[in-house]
Amino acid sequence: xxxxxxxAMDRSxxxxxxxxxxxxxSLTCVALQASCxxxxxxxxxxxxxxxxxxxxxxxxxxxxxxxxxxxxxSDSNATASDSCxxxxxxxxxxxxxxxxxxxxxxxxxxxxxxxCACDVLxxxxxxxSDAFDSARGPYMRSEPGAGIGSNGVLDxxxxxxxxxxxVVGATGLASLTGGSFQIGGNALVGGDLVFKQAEATFDxxxxxxxxxxxxxxxxxxxxxxxxxxxSKLTGxxxxxxxxxxxxxxxxxxxxxxNRPLLDFDAxxxxxxxxxxxxxxxxxxxxxxxxxxxxxxxxGRYLAQGGSATTARWVAHHTSVVFIDGDLEIAGHLAVDLxxxxxxxxxxxxxxxxxxxxxxxxxxxxxxxxxxNGASIVRVSGGASLACNLYAPTxxxxxxxxxxxxxxxxxxxxxxxxxLSIHYDRAVLRASGGAASCQEPACVIDxxxxxxxxxxxxxxxxxx
Numbered sequence: 001x002x003x004x005x006x007x008a009m010d011r012s013x014x015x016x017x018x019x020x021x022x023x024x025x026s027l028t029c030v031a032l033q034a035s036c037x038x039x040x041x042x043x044x045x046x047x048x049x050x051x052x053x054x055x056x057x058x059x060x061x062x063x064x065x066x067x068x069x070x071x072x073x074s075d076s077n078a079t080a081s082d083s084c085x086x087x088x089x090x091x092x093x094x095x096x097x098x099x100x101x102x103x104x105x106x107x108x109x110x111x112x113x114x115x116c117a118c119d120v121l122x123x124x125x126x127x128x129s130d131a132f133d134s135a136r137g138p139y140m141r142s143e144p145g146a147g148i149g150s151n152g153v154l155d156x157x158x159x160x161x162x163x164x165x166x167v168v169g170a171t172g173l174a175s176l177t178g179g180s181f182q183i184g185g186n187a188l189v190g191g192d193l194v195f196k197q198a199e200a201t202f203d204x205x206x207x208x209x210x211x212x213x214x215x216x217x218x219x220x221x222x223x224x225x226x227x228x229x230x231s232k233l234t235g236x237x238x239x240x241x242x243x244x245x246x247x248x249x250x251x252x253x254x255x256x257x258n259r260p261l262l263d264f265d266a267x268x269x270x271x272x273x274x275x276x277x278x279x280x281x282x283x284x285x286x287x288x289x290x291x292x293x294x295x296x297x298x299g300r301y302l303a304q305g306g307s308a309t310t311a312r313w314v315a316h317h318t319s320v321v322f323i324d325g326d327l328e329i330a331g332h333l334a335v336d337l338x339x340x341x342x343x344x345x346x347x348x349x350x351x352x353x354x355x356x357x358x359x360x361x362x363x364x365x366x367x368x369x370x371x372n373g374a375s376i377v378r379v380s381g382g383a384s385l386a387c388n389l390y391a392p393t394x395x396x397x398x399x400x401x402x403x404x405x406x407x408x409x410x411x412x413x414x415x416x417x418x419l420s421i422h423y424d425r426a427v428l429r430a431s432g433g434a435a436s437c438q439e440p441a442c443v444i445d446x447x448x449x450x451x452x453x454x455x456x457x458x459x460x461x462x463x
Contacts, residue, residue, distance in 0.1 A: 106262070107344070107368050107430035109255055110390045111407040113451060114146040114164065114423035118256035118392050120412045121150040125401075126179070127160040128420040131461065134363040135426045139405065144184050145461030146423035147451030149253030150174075156181070164423075164461065165451035169252035170209070176200055185453055185462065186445055190250035195219055195235070204453070205241075205445065209248040212237065253450060254409055259392040264348045264372040271302040271322040296321070305349055308333070315341040322346045326373065330354040335361050342366045342430065349373040351391065355381025364388065364406035365424030377410070388427055425461055 114129045115121065129146035132139040147164035148154075154168045159179025166183050168174040170190035181200040190209040195217035205223045212227070214235030224241035227233070228248040237243075255261055276299030298317040305325025309332075316338035326349035335343055343366065350373035353359075361367035364386045371391035378397045379385065386405040396408060398415040405422045439458045442448050448459035455462050 105430045106370075107388065108428045110261065110370075110409060111368070111388045111427045112147065113149040113167075113253060113409070114407050114421045115148045115413060116254035116407075116409040117150040117152070117154075117413045118254050118259070118409070118411045119150075119152045120414075121148070121154050121156075122412070122414045123156045123158065123160065123419065124414075124416045125158045125418045127156060127158075127162070127415065128418075129161075129423060130163040130420075131423040131425050133425045134365050135429070139422050145425055145451075146421065147185065147253070147461075149451070151252040151254050151256055165453065167250065167253040167450045169254075170250050172250075185451060188248075188250045188450055190248070206237075206239070207248050207250065209250055251450070254392075256392045256409075256411075259411075261390075261392075262346065262370055262372070264346070267322055267346060268324055268348060271300060271320075272324075275300045275302045275322075277301055305347070312336075313343070314338070315343040318342045320344060320346070322348070324348050326350045326352070328352040328354065329357040329359060331356075332358045333360070334358075335367055337361055337363045337366045339363075343368070345369040347371045347373070350375040351377055351394070353377055353379065353383055356383055358382075358384045360384065360386040361406075363424070363426065364422075365426035365430070367406070368427070368430070374411075379404075388424075428461075 114131070127148075129148055130142035131145035132141075132143055142163060144163040146162065147167065148160075148162055149167045149169075150172060151169040152172050154166075154172065154174045155177075156175070157177045157179070159181055160176075161182045163184040165185030166174075166187040168189045168191065172189065172191045173194070174189045174192070175194045175196070176198045177194075177196045179198060181198055183200070183202045186204045186207065187202050188207040192210045193208050193212045195214040197215070198217045198219075200217065200219045202219075202221045202223075205226060206221045207226045208231055209228050210230070211232045212234065214237065217235065219235075219237045221237060221239040221241070223239075225237055225239035225243045226246055226248060227243065229245050231245075231248075276297065279297050279299060280295075280301075294311075294313050296313070296315065296319050299319050301319060301321040303321060303323050305323050305327045307328040307330060309330045312334050314336045316336075317340065321344075323346065327347050329352065331354075337343060341363075343361070345368070347369065351369070351371045352375065355378075359367075359369075365388065367387040369387060369389045369391075371389070371394060373393070375391060375394040376397065377389075377391065377394055378399065379402055380397075380399045382400075384402065384404065385408075388406045388408075390409045392409060392411055394410050396410040396413045398413075398419050399417055401418045402415075403420045403422070406424055407427060408421070439452075439460045440448075441457055442454035442459050443457070445454045448454055451461070452459040453462055
């Protein structure tokens with residue numbers, strides 16, 4: 001199994017074999033069918049997770065956390081298979097209305113952008129985004145379609161190369177300073193747009209709702225510059241398609257209006273009374289942190305939070321796991337998702353990454369984490385991520401050069417070192433073969449909801 005996961009991670013481009021052993025954190029909708037050859041250990045220290053054992057409530061191993069047994073009477077007709085195919089639409093999730101009928105699953109709504117900030121996105125070093133589709137194979141080369149969004153402020157001070165659309169919300173501010181900026185998709189800014197000592201190229205259109213200022217800067221728009229009638233331009237912009245005065249309305253790109261988008265109190269109650277923990281068998285087999293061959297059949301699972309160092313799971317189907325409490329990752333967490341597996345993690349408390357912590361998936365788009373508690377998540381000391389992470393009340397701090405895979409949504413994102421993110425477009429098709437985000441017919445980009453573009457007569461991500 002070592003060689004299987006190591007080879008899969010090498011093919012995925014998500015990092016070295018050490019990163020392969022970094023996949024642990026995903027628990028909302030996945031099933032694990034396989035075995036691992038490496039023991040899983042809990043880091044001793046601040047908080048040791050203690051879970052009631054399945055069955056008689058007694059642990060057969062000292063300090064071994066296990067999952068509580070399901071309440072068999074909660075839903076006698078429910079099956080693991082049923083919960084795998086319907087959990088995203090289950091009333092117990094009590095989803096907030098995201099006012100977005102174009103995407104039918106939680107994942108497709110939460111992860112339309114490679115990076116999304118509910119409040120502020122700050123970059124003090126080179127920012128790079130591109131895309132790939134893990135359904136077609138591992139990351140091999142840069143492809144278009146990786147959008148960047150901020151509902152509030154975008155403050156980029158050292159250049160950026162973005163392969164997708166850039167969106168700053170209705171009342172937001174975008175400031176591009178001191179570097180070369182290449183925007184591969186459209187750029188939409190609801191508020192003011194400021195250039196200072198910058199060279200900026202927009203490969204498609206530029207839409208601005210308020211004022212534009214260029215200071216010691218060169219700005220080129222390959223198509224049309226579209227400005228609201230009240231917009232004022234200070235400086236010069238070269239627009240090959242000319243300038244159009246028209247109403248500019250920019251929707252907030254990130255789904256943050258109702259934070260978080262899941263009702264974790266309702267989820268806690270639901271998972272505590274209706275889960276498939278009993279299908280895991282003995283307490284040892286049910287252990288999240290110690291099992292050397294953890295298999296999660298397709299279903300719903302409940303576990304308590306804690307602190308973990310190393311874990312290896314195999315998830316080739318679809319299951320749900322709810323973590324009740326905080327989760328600290330102090331080592332390598334690895335998940336082999338095969339070609340069809342999907343693993344979602346719901347964390348009711350905070351998420352902490354210790355220096356060097358790694359969360360990695362063989363298919364980044366199929367590993368999704370949703371964090372309820374307000375956290376400060378630091379990616380440092382060799383830490384790495386290959387997953388989708390939704391944490392709308394948390395801060396993300398990147399202090400060392402990083403290459404990440406998947407998608408990130410936080411309240412604030414601050415990068416003081418170069419940051420590259422490879423967005424996995426497969427997340428838009430989470431659960432099911434059909435696209436979860438509709439692709440209506442179009443003639444021009446403005447008929448599509450950002451970050452989608454009009455590509456060959458259909459709204460979608462450029463490929």
